[in-house]
Amino acid sequence: MSEEAAIRLSHVEQSRPHFQLGPITLEIPKGYVTAIVGPNGSGKSSTFRLLLELSKPDKGEITILGHRLGDGDDTKLKQRIGYLPELFGVHDKSMRGSYKTAFNRRWYPDWDLNRYRELLRVFEVDDSIRLGSMSKGTRRKYELALALAHHPELLLLDEPSSGLDPLAWRTMLDVLHRFMDSGDRTILMASHIVEEVKRLADYIVFMGHGRVLGVYEKDELFSNWHAFYIHSERFTRKDAEAIPGQCVIEETGGGTIRVVTKEAFAAEQWLEKEEVRLAGRQSLNLDDILAVLIEQERLRVRS
Template sequence: MEELAIRVEGVVQRRKHFQLGPVQLRIPKGYVTALVGPNGSGKSSLFRLLMDLSKPDEGEIEVFGHPIGCDDLLLKQRIGYVPDQAIDIEDHLRAEDKASFARHWYPTWELNRYQELLRRFEVDPSIKLGRMSKGMRRKFDIALAMAHHPDLLLLDEPSSGLDPIAWKTMIDVIHRYMERGDRTVLMASHIVDEVKRLADYIVFIVHGRVLGMFEKDALLESWYTLYIDGAGRSLEWKAMPGFYTQEAVGSGQFKVVTGDVAEAEEWCEREGLRIAGRQKLELDDILAILIEQERLRMQA
């Protein structure tokens, strides 16, 4: 059984116009897991719960086997956190002042590592945080979060505001961070290429509900559009494994979307149907399908 970095058990957080959960989640240690979902789905709320910056109304959370909400100091020293929004009350501080303060809380803080990251991201630490561009502030926050060699990185939209060169640098920095094999990243992202490059696992979250956790490569190899010659036959398409939708596209051909392409192809063979073409779905297409399924579920 894989060792867990994070365990979320029956967590519910209620707000006036939004409810997160109930959330059941298991984040394995040693991998990059991406939270994917539209804005307002509860991704940032989940990060705040993991950092004990807000409290659940129900359920419990463990990080590395330790419950959140108790004596968290030693646990938080193992975590690097980049929130979605910068903290405005720090705007008057120079970057070097914030780093000087932060380093006292982390016994594993390494000045050389911090300065190396600043150089790679081309951040001037003498600038006040409030005068930095959004991208510059993001790069500083990432450097600060990684300077103490955390065992767990929580990254809430880490590429927000980054230009293409800084984005590539961030991807490389995270890849190098993971090389040791025992570190864990939980990130929220809406950038498809970012998820495809970094993530080992994908968690879809929509309207405060976790719709599922999937191994990335297996997920992307499962969802396909199949173009099938129906030969004028009347078929019960819903019997196809993984069936989602079908539509006629002329000349007796049908366009069918399935989330289980291997089983669907075997079904077609048994039914005597010829597959004229295959097209793999992209991650955003799969998310759109899951969102629509959730919408229909809520209307039922």
Template sequence: MEPMVIEVRGVLQKRKHFQLGPIDLQIPQGYVTAIVGPNGSGKSSLFRLMLDLAKPDAGEIELFGERVGSGDDTMMKQRIGYVPEQAIDVEDSLRADQKAAFISQWYPSWDLNRYQELLRRFEVDTSLKLGRMSKGMRRKFDLAIAMAHNPDLLLLDEPSSGLDPIAWKTMIDAIHRYMERGDRTVLMASHIIDEVKRLADYIVFIVHGRVLGMYEKDALLESWYSFYIDTGEGAVNWKAMPGYRSAEPNGGSMYKVITSEALEAERWCTASGVHITGKQKLELDDILTALIEQERLRIRS
């Protein structure tokens, strides 16, 4: 068993028009875990709860084995680097190095050389006030600040928002290098599929405030398939298929069937005399779409 950096147990947060949870989630040490879901699913709210910037109505969260909100958490937060989804407007009048000088006081492990190296790699103009930076440059600066004290845990909320393709590749490389030591952890929220595929070891799907599952990325992409099936003259009980997710007519006696257990489903088809005429791996966005539709059906019922 890998040690867990983050443990979320029964966390519930109720708002007037939205409910997050109850959520149970474990994030292992030494890996990149991506939270994937449509806008408004609760990804940013979950980050704020982890950092004690908001309080849950029920449940508890532990970071590094310490319960969030239980007392003085200064040392725990010194082990975390955080990039929020939105830049903090109140800082707009500060120049980059002014903010860095202030932030560095809170982190005993602040590495000035590391900070300067990240600024050079991200090509950040520190002479500008933060409010005058483009969205992309502000994002790069926030990433440099979050990584400059070599945290044990990086919480990244839509880290590539506003980045151009070159800066995006630089960010991917910086995170890969950050992970090289083997004991650091990244939890990121992202809607960029290629970003998730390049970085993530594990994927958490969250929809309408509910975690629909946590998967090892490579196993996930190997197990979700569309099967194109000719039913001939007979009826097929699709729900008996292992991993069945959905089935829709595809012309004549043909059906397109989605399964999350491709190998077992293929064996079931063979044993049931069902003829597969073609199959195709699903991409992450297709998997998310299938899960969203399944969740909508659950809510309706």
């Protein structure tokens, strides 16, 4: 990862009656898009709340853009951050978008009215409409325009495409790509949309059971995680345990063994050296990799 981190979490823990977050030690590199991927209840939204100081950790330290949270007034830091929540509150449903915009812009010295208007035009949003009358997708586009209008250094996106139709989704991707063009901005997003992660993310953080299960560079992730299919009467499950990086070994029937490895190149070399012929191979998608990591974490907790 980048030597300079936009976000650092060091041994962060938060205990709740029905959920334990952490301990989490994690660095989000500056100048890149990092996606947090995990099932519902994995701790993604809880982590976002900590970063926004909507809740406090019980242990550990959080540093954002070089500023340690809790050290004095964080107003100037928050002026450098844009945030798009997954869910919107009901308290402002009767408010017109333009009124909320007028209120929000007072907090940001770098608010750019021209940029805001440009984004509304691109997203085809009329901010004179009451927020409660907007469709879910329109409200999301409005809130994204609001989050981007002050040119934040760090953009936090919690399920950004929720409620968007395919055309609006493609427009959002284009806007976010352009947002990153300067090279000194950072996006941290939580998403369960595989195609969204593949198109936007440079790094992927897997979360499950309130913990970080792994951090990977996207291209390396997809090139390293593969499933090998081996069909041989002489090759046993015990033999498969020696394959480099093996994470899953299962018999699929008909004498075929499926082996999932996170070190595809080394595994392939090992198989060639052992003169084991492959019946097939397949690169794993994001959901498959997450399922393997979740199962490994479940076994770790059990043991």
